Amino acid sequence: LSDRLGGIFDGLKRKGALKEAHVTEALREVRVALLEADVALPVVKDFVAKVKEKAIGQEVLKSVTPGQQVIKIVNDELVAMLGAEQSGLNLLGVPPVAVLMVGLQGSGKTTSTAKIAKRLTEKDGKKVLMASLDVRRPAAQEQLKILGEQTGVKTLPIIAGQQPVEIAKRAMEAGRLQGFDVVMLDTAGRLHVDASLMAEVIAVRDATSPLETILVADSLTGQDAVNVAKEFDAQVGITGVALTRMDGDGRGGAALSMRAVTGKPIKFAGTGEKMEALEDFHPERVASRILGMGDVVSLVEKAAESFEKDEAEKMAKKMSKGQFDLDDLRAQLQQMSKLGGMKGILGMLPGMGKIKQAINQSDMDDKIFKRQEAIITSMTKEERAKPQLLNASRKKRVAAGSGTSVQEVNKLLKMHQQMAKMMKKMTKGKGGMPNLGSLM
Ligand code: GDP
Ligand code: MG
Numbered sequence: 001l002s003d004r005l006g007g008i009f010d011g012l013k014r015k016g017a018l019k020e021a022h023v024t025e026a027l028r029e030v031r032v033a034l035l036e037a038d039v040a041l042p043v044v045k046d047f048v049a050k051v052k053e054k055a056i057g058q059e060v061l062k063s064v065t066p067g068q069q070v071i072k073i074v075n076d077e078l079v080a081m082l083g084a085e086q087s088g089l090n091l092l093g094v095p096p097v098a099v100l101m102v103g104l105q106g107s108g109k110t111t112s113t114a115k116i117a118k119r120l121t122e123k124d125g126k127k128v129l130m131a132s133l134d135v136r137r138p139a140a141q142e143q144l145k146i147l148g149e150q151t152g153v154k155t156l157p158i159i160a161g162q163q164p165v166e167i168a169k170r171a172m173e174a175g176r177l178q179g180f181d182v183v184m185l186d187t188a189g190r191l192h193v194d195a196s197l198m199a200e201v202i203a204v205r206d207a208t209s210p211l212e213t214i215l216v217a218d219s220l221t222g223q224d225a226v227n228v229a230k231e232f233d234a235q236v237g238i239t240g241v242a243l244t245r246m247d248g249d250g251r252g253g254a255a256l257s258m259r260a261v262t263g264k265p266i267k268f269a270g271t272g273e274k275m276e277a278l279e280d281f282h283p284e285r286v287a288s289r290i291l292g293m294g295d296v297v298s299l300v301e302k303a304a305e306s307f308e309k310d311e312a313e314k315m316a317k318k319m320s321k322g323q324f325d326l327d328d329l330r331a332q333l334q335q336m337s338k339l340g341g342m343k344g345i346l347g348m349l350p351g352m353g354k355i356k357q358a359i360n361q362s363d364m365d366d367k368i369f370k371r372q373e374a375i376i377t378s379m380t381k382e383e384r385a386k387p388q389l390l391n392a393s394r395k396k397r398v399a400a401g402s403g404t405s406v407q408e409v410n411k412l413l414k415m416h417q418q419m420a421k422m423m424k425k426m427t428k429g430k431g432g433m434p435n436l437g438s439l440m
Helices: 003-015 020-036 040-056 066-082 109-122 140-151 162-177 194-210 224-236 254-262 282-292 296-308 311-321 328-340 341-348 353-362 363-375 380-383 392-402 406-428
Strands: 097-102 128-132 182-186 210-220 239-245 268-269 278-280
Touching: 003 109, 003 296, 020 282, 040 066, 040 406, 066 254, 066 282, 097 109, 109 128, 109 140, 109 210, 109 239, 109 268, 109 278, 128 140, 182 194, 194 341, 210 224, 210 296, 210 311, 224 254, 239 406, 254 268, 278 341, 282 328, 328 363, 328 380, 328 406, 363 406, 392 406
Parallel strands: 097 182, 097 210, 128 182, 210 239, 239 268
Antiparallel strands: 268 278
16 A cells, blocks of 8 residues: 555656646545555545545645645545544543453454553553453463563463453452552453354453453454454444554554544554554554555654663764674664564565565564574674674684574675665764665
8 A cells, every 4th residue: 555655646746736637536546545455445435535625626835746735635634534642541440440352363352451561560650460351262361371471460360260250350359459550351252243252241341340441453354353343332332442463564454444433542553463562553653654654753763762772872872983883783683673573663664565575475574683693693702893804714604603604694794884884874964764675
């Protein structure tokens, strides 16, 4: 979708005049692109009509090109349709406040439960208890327990043989007795919406009176996710949506129709399997993702967040002196792994659709970082500081030591050189992220 819209608007930019024919033509393409992105047809129709109404007849502003003006109208309308900025969960109640997580099997409920609990604990200083009510899938309760241990969030002790409502009541009781602020209830899913699932969720809801009922939906399932949301809202009543797998290719499309069809706010975006891969839902950013401008803002924010501060300062100092050595590259590689790997990073940069696809297909993503890290680790301290020391025999040694090939060592050295060059330029110029795609 991104590539496609990018192309359309490039075309508009060149045309230089905001005429009805141009708007109509561009919007025909927008319509096709949105449909391809699995946005529901009524939503697309509504969207296109609104934009057309706003665009045609609007005076061309002097300060912008007609193309920019249409982009702005499309963008504003996307943002409006995606809904207002969300500020997380409503937890204003007598503690412990129950948060009910619902959705189909495999949508990402358990993962999202742990991610949200981790965030509430770390960022909001809440005391959170998690409980798995999934008695259907073997080891489902253990899965949450393990995530709890990983994230440092307490989980309700497992008692074999208890039913969901009993567990939920026990969780609320434990929450009360032990002074928890929030009790997160992770429910079981089904492959499809069915009566037994709804009955189970409704019974848990009635036993715990949650302030928030979050539907977890897989953004890659597009239209289906929207239907599931409608169904859950009609039968259980949801207060918000967590859209998972926003790191995949479905992106914007599902978000747009989800919001338009259910009218419920999208409160979270899951962007990977790791516990850190949770973002607020920013309509502005999703709109620009849909428009193919890339989500540079959230990439930069994310980088800033997970970058240890002093390390960042040290790096900046070195970069400005043009001393970016292989130790620094190794630190960067480790940093990239934290950001959710290449997939995570590329997904947020503009115009990277093709490269991303290639990486997804080859599944080299994190493995490549590990190999590159291994290569650098196999070098001596001296070699890392002065890569030019690496002659043929040293390269052979490093390749053998890291279980790679001389070719791979060369490739890494070349990448390092290019990066060092670019960083030197960047620190002199305006800054910005290096073009990672061209370095792979
Ligand atoms: P549940 O059945 O709804 O509880 O789903 P799980 O939480 O067990 O998740 C199913 C799978 O989806 C797991 O392998 C998760 O790691 C993965 N997953 C969950 N959220 C995301 C996400 O935002 N992005 C990606 N790529 N994978 C996710
Ligand atoms: Mg689960």
